[in-house]
Amino acid sequence: QGAHSACGRKQNFVCGYHGWTYNLEGTCTRILDESDWKGVLNDSCTRLNEIKVDTWGGWIWINMDPECEPLRxxxxxxxxxxxxxxxDKMRFRWRQWVVFDCNWKTALxxxxxxxHVEGTHPQLCEYGDFYAWSKAQGLHGNDGFDSKDPNDTSAATTTVTRAGxxxxxxxMIAQMQEEFWDTIGASTTPTLVNAAKRLVDELPEGTPAHEVHEHWYESAKRDDAERGVIWPSPDPEQLAKAGLAWHIFPNMSFIPGLTFALGYRTRPYGNDPNKCIYESFAxxxxxxxxxxxxxxxxxxxxxxxWKKVLAQDFSNMAxxxxxxRNRGFRGTLPNPHxxxxxxxxxxxxxxxxxRGSPQLIGKSK
Structure with a gap:
């Protein structure tokens, strides 16, 4: 719990074992019975190791390698x-963690x-199409909504949702927003939910889906502005390129929105390859x-x-x-698209x- 809950302000660090004390620059300022070392101790062997620290997106990023490349x-x-x-202008609505019975890569x-939506979250398919493209972005990767219809161009411009x-x-948009709020508690906001509920009163029946989306977002944007929440104004082309969700190598994944984000992190649980620490936050x-x-x-x-949707994901992971780990396991067959x-x-x-590089189907190792 301590690693997750630590906070506060200190002028030094104290080792709980022998009481050695270090200032914020890493210099050891107190060594119990230092004279026992007969003067051989010096800063090079007693100071704390340096690490690389930088910020992006409101997060603090740490790298133990002092020779690593710049974070950006x-x-x-x-x-x-x-x-x-x-x-960086968003804040936590909630944040939770758990020790889970699977490897960190499996959880991620x-x-x-x-x-996986159709198989794991079939109730969401009632509201929209979750067919997606997926791309490598250097070390990282993203995906976004796609269409199996070559004449459907909406995939090039639609980002956060294909509800409708x-x-x-x-x-459909109103029902899906309520579903997200009730069963995830994230990937939307109360403002978006309330604006969606008004759509049946503000727009006539038969309004095309893209016009409904546009009206819904503009309405929610005005509602937020009235309460002091100002939306960013991204370039539509850049927004489309950002897509639906991202993986940041090695262990972070999130779904971004203009006024919200749902994030996940996983990491090893000590030396146990069958467990991991799983974190999620809104x-x-x-x-x-x-x-x-x-x-x-x-x-x-x-x-x-964790509410319904994340609990459905958990049902698969273990x-x-x-x-x-079954001796009959022959490897996975990830969808190439x-x-x-x-x-x-x-x-x-x-x-x-x-070691462990993916192999093309039909190619020998």
Whole structure:
């Protein structure tokens, strides 16, 4: 719990073992019975090791390698496409974590593509089409809504949602926004939900889906402005390039929006390859002074704690881990169109680790 909840201001660090004390520059300022070393101790052997620290998107990024490349260089081209969302102006709505019974890569992959929606979240398919493109972006990757119809050009301009399936886009958008809020608690905001509920009163039946989307967003934007939440004004072409969701190598994935973001992080659980630490958080733009006070909460992986959609994802993860350790497991077959993010992730991870690179089907190892 301490690593998740640590906060405050200190002028020094004190080792809880022998009481050695270090200032904020890493210099050791107190060594108990230092004279016992007969004067051989010096700064080169007692100071703390330096690490690289930088910020982007409101997060603090740490690299233990003092010779690493600059953070901005590492994050490109993702950073250049994601700056428009202004994550640094968002704050936590909630943040939770759990120790889960699968490898960190297994957990991360569960949130790296919408290809699993039909099988895992079938209730969401009632409201929209989740067919997606997926692309490698250097170390990173993104995806966005696509269409199987070559004459459908909406995939080039639609980003956050394809809701509007069915005869009445007004009702479908409203229902999906309520579904997101009730079963995820993220990927939307109360402002967007309320603006969607008004669509049936503000627009006539038969209004084309793209016009419903446009009216809905403009209405929500005005509502937010009235309460002191100012939306960014991204270039539509850049917004389309950003797509729906991102993977930041190696262990972070999130769904960005103009006024919200849903994020996931996974990391190893010590030396146990069958467990991981899984974290999820919801970000949102709030009026200044009205940001909620939150902290990291440990939550067992139940629907009561995580709501329906994330609980559905959890239902797969431990079983997938067991399946991959079965002696009959022959390897995965990622979708070459919709899961390029995952393939790219493993290709880059293999390059770092020196083994395990994905192989083309039909090609010998």
């Amino acid at each position: 260089d590492y994050l490109e081209p993702a950073a250049g496409l994601l700056d428009q969302f202004e994550f 992959e569960a949130f790296m593509e919408p290809y 399936k069915g005869p009445d886009a007004r009702k 970000l949102e733009r709030f009026p200044e002074g009205q940001e909620p006070e939150t902290e990291w909460v440990y939550a067992e992986p139940t629907e009561e704690n 079983a997938v881990q067991k399946g991959m 919709q899961e390029q993010k995952i393939t790219n992730f493993h290709r880059n991870l293999a390059r770092y680790m020196g």
